[in-house]
Amino acid sequence: MSAALQTINLEKRFGGLVATNKVSLVLEHGARHALIGPNGAGKTTFVNLLTGVLPTDGGRILLDGEDVTARSQIQRARLGLGRTFQINQLFAAMTPVESIGLAVSERMGGGGDIWRRLGSRRDILSEIAELVERFRLTDVMDQPTRALPYGKQRLLEIALALAGNPRVLLLDEPAAGVPEAERGELLETLAELPRDVSILLIEHDMDLVFSFAERITVLVNGTHFAEGSVAEIMADARVQEVYLGSDEHA
Amino acid sequence: MLTILIDGIAYGMLLFVMASGLAVTLGLMNFVNLAHGAFAMIGGYVTALTMNRMGLPFLATLPLAFLVPALVGMLAERTLYARMYRRSHLEQVLFSIALVFMAMAAADWLLGSSQMLITLPGWLQGRFEIAGIAIGRYRAFLILVCAALVIGLQLLLSRTRFGARLRAAVDDQRAARGLGINVGGIFALTFATGSGLAGLGGALGIEIMGLDPTFPLKILVYVLIVVTIGGTATLTGPFLAALIIGTADVAGKYYIPELGAFLIYLLMIVLLILRPQGLIAPAR
Amino acid sequence: MTDTFLSATPPAPIRQRAARDLTRRARWKPAEILFWLCAAASFFxxxxxxxxxxxxxxxxxxxxxxxxxxxxxxxxxxxxxxxxxxxxxxxxxxxxxxxxxxxxxxxxxxxxxxxxxxxxxxxxxxxxxxxxxxxxxxxxxxxxxxxxxxxxxxxxxxxxxxxxxxxxxxxxxxxxxxxxxxxxxxxxxxxxxxxxxxxxxxxxxxxxxxxxxxxxxxxxxxxxxxxxxxxxxxxxxxxxxxxxxxxxxxxxxxxxxxxxxxxxxxxxxxxxxxxxxxxxxxxxxxxxxFKLLQDWFSALTPQYWMFWMGLVLLVVVLIGRDRIQTLPRTLMRRLHAEGRA
CATH class of the missing domain: 1.10.3470 (ABC transporter involved in vitamin B12 uptake, BtuC)
Incomplete structure (x- = not known):
């Protein structure tokens, strides 16, 4: 069986700078896989290549065995590749219900419907309610997104990605900037994400990585540096050196 | 044939002088200023009025045609434009269209709607011949003056402390402030210079384009085309674009007059399709 | 969405609240009806x-x-x-x-x-x-x-x-x-x-x-x-x-x-x-x-109404469309919130 997501010798250069250097990575079905690395290791570039925001300079990307290297961002999303953003990318003027409803109806193919009234499909409403509850957004579900506390916005960020019913979900530093008081809620929600979604977590925060991930890949200077189980990576002297050497929080 | 080419180049140079201020406010300050033509009109009127009413010689009016719009520009920048920098492009468009309306109506009210005429000094009238090519004296004068301005502007931006500060202020306003650069002051000076150049262009252009209260709108389309086609990443882009548009317009009106302004718009759309980032795209 | 993780039926109140939020914009507001009544009245x-x-x-x-x-x-x-x-x-x-x-x-x-x-x-x-x-x-x-x-x-x-x-x-x-x-x-x-x-x-x-x-x-x-x-x-x-x-x-x-x-x-x-x-x-x-202003300005200064129109536009943009526009809505929301509490 093919992996949920696989890259083969993926490359990206910006002028003379090699941002992604022949990275091969396998994300198994149902995986809880973390991609870590010091600042400037090329994590964000890697995500942008996977999602199609940036074109690749070489190598291939397979989604469930299907080559999507030449597919657009929109096509990849439709094929089941979901993502969250490091910096919230939300619809500021819309409510969580509207945002999630949009994601759900787009996935069901009803997003281009110009005549149906919003809120008239029971199946969509049920899913919205389900997601709102799952992501602890019930209290704020009908308030404009821009007025939400940061932690809630972060939850909505993930809810939007999950509402697209992705097979593979890329979480780009989901806990970044979340204040301590709202952090617990976020971590719980992450832990409860459905097991049939394969997740690649791009993270800086080691506590979150060690609690969430089952497998870890370390990226250094755009190159695949090490990979293994959590215990293996924790014990890896070279990894520690990279992190301590570059004076990063470990 | 070559006469037309030279006419076209002179016209293009003139367009560039008028458009350069717009290229700077748009490219560096990211402000869509549709009222740019109003400053060109002010410059034109300064020259026309000082010549016709006060009897100043043409050359002596040109510094005034730079200074007056520059001062007005600085005043407008400090009082009005500065509030609009952070607004959306739509709001900037509306804001500057409002200014155009007001400037046009005010010019009509104060000076009447008729064409302003000036009499060029004798040494700028007529033509001379080089190797059998007839060249209008005024066209040659335009090319020389505008070329000097272009070179001066390029040097100002790339070689001087002011240019460096401006680029710093644009790249990162907060960091520039932290370095003790007076960002507001720099923007005001830049805006004033751009307005002054537009005014100078307006004054130089009376002979070629005429001058009446609808001038801001007439010229607006041309300078916008120049800036859009050229791109705002460099001054070279708009310069090339101005030459292309100037030559195409003059040649088009001469050879295929039935096409009229058609050619320019068509050229613009085609160039935009081919090079949506402008002739010289920003480096990434 | 897969039923595996959406098995529990969501409580009806939440679904109703979601429905209410989604239909909010499509609901006819009194001001809208009033607007069309005025339009019809103007005809007669x-x-x-x-x-x-x-x-x-x-x-x-x-x-x-x-x-x-x-x-x-x-x-x-x-x-x-x-x-x-x-x-x-x-x-x-x-x-x-x-x-x-x-x-x-x-x-x-x-x-x-x-x-x-x-x-x-x-x-x-x-x-x-x-x-x-x-x-x-x-x-x-x-x-x-x-x-x-x-x-x-x-x-x-x-x-x-x-x-x-x-x-x-x-x-x-x-x-x-x-x-x-x-x-x-x-x-x-x-x-x-x-x-x-x-x-x-x-x-x-x-x-x-x-x-x-x-x-x-x-x-x-x-x-x-x-x-x-x-x-x-x-x-x-x-x-x-x-x-x-x-x-x-x-x-x-x-x-x-x-x-x-x-x-x-x-x-x-x-x-x-x-x-x-x-x-x-x-x-x-x-x-x-626009038409009312145009009429009024034309009566004041026949040829130069454009100047005043420009001035109005300038003021509207400078003050900020949003601020003018959201003022009644903000007031309404505040009243509404107080009414609920």
């Missing part, structure tokens, strides 16, 4: 103003079409007059060469304008830069103006299109000198189109447009086909603008080059801003305000 109460009122409604419909792309899709344009002008000419030519029946002219004008929208819309998607969009739209409008100017054998050139005659509406209502039929016709067409536009902007498609305007990056990452969605609303907006142009031709029985002039595109922007962007009624309300 101001019989000697029907000519002016027709002009206002046509301008309002034109501004409404602009609101669809600026307010709902976030695309700025300086050349919306192209569609208005095209509609006006198509309606005029239809009456001369094809049939004087008004509804046919209206339909053909709508189709032509929509086709132009579909054809030129992709130019807007080349690069999402506001300046390029402004210039491309302006360029298209100018091209059309020049084309109409040059093709004088077809359009009458600078003299305008002569000989437009329109048959009675539905074979019964003659277009009279006082503009009574004209006003009724414009009002009904505008009402119907507003209803359609209202339905569209409150549909899932309309929601996706708002999402694209708010954050195109996210919309793309959710798999929303941004390009086709924008193109569709652009064409629809062009269609409505074309109808507005056709209404002008049919009610005045004349078309001049003026319908394609730059000031049309600029005026309609002004109208929309006076009325407020992004809530569908801004165009219609703005048109009333």
């Amino acid at each position: 109460l101001l019989p000697d103003q029907h000519l002016l009122l027709s002009e206002i409604v046509i301008l309002g419909l034109f501004a409404l079409s602009l609101d669809l792309i600026i307010g709902y899709a976030g695309v700025v344009t300086l050349g919306h007059g192209a569609f208005f002008g095209l509609g006006a000419y198509v309606a005029g030519l239809t009456s001369i060469h094809l049939t004087a029946e008004p509804l046919t002219g209206l339909a053909l004008a709508a189709l032509a304008a929509a086709a132009l929208g579909l054809a030129t819309g992709p130019l807007l998607l080349l690069r999402a830069s506001d300046l390029t969009r402004l210039m491309v739209t302006l360029g298209v409008a100018m091209l059309l103006y020049e084309a109409a100017n040059k093709a004088s054998w077809l359009t009458g050139g600078a003299d305008g299109l002569q000989g437009v005659m329109i048959d009675p509406l539905l074979g019964r209502f003659e277009f009279d000198l006082f503009g009574t039929t004209a006003y009724g016709y414009c009002l009904i067409v505008t009402f119907v189109l507003t209803l359609i536009a209202r339905r569209i902007v409150t549909s899932p498609y309309g929601l996706s447009l708002r999402a694209i305007r708010d954050n195109a990056l996210r919309a793309r990452s959710m798999g929303i086909p941004v390009g086709p969605r924008l193109l569709a609303i652009y064409a629809f907006s062009a269609l409505i603008a074309g109808i507005a142009g056709a209404l002008l031709t049919q009610t005045t029985m004349f078309v001049s080059l003026d319908v394609l002039a730059f000031h049309r595109s600029a005026d309609v922007l002004l109208v929309l801003v006076l009325g407020g962007v992004g809530y569908l009624y801004g165009g219609l309300i703005g048109a009333v305000a």
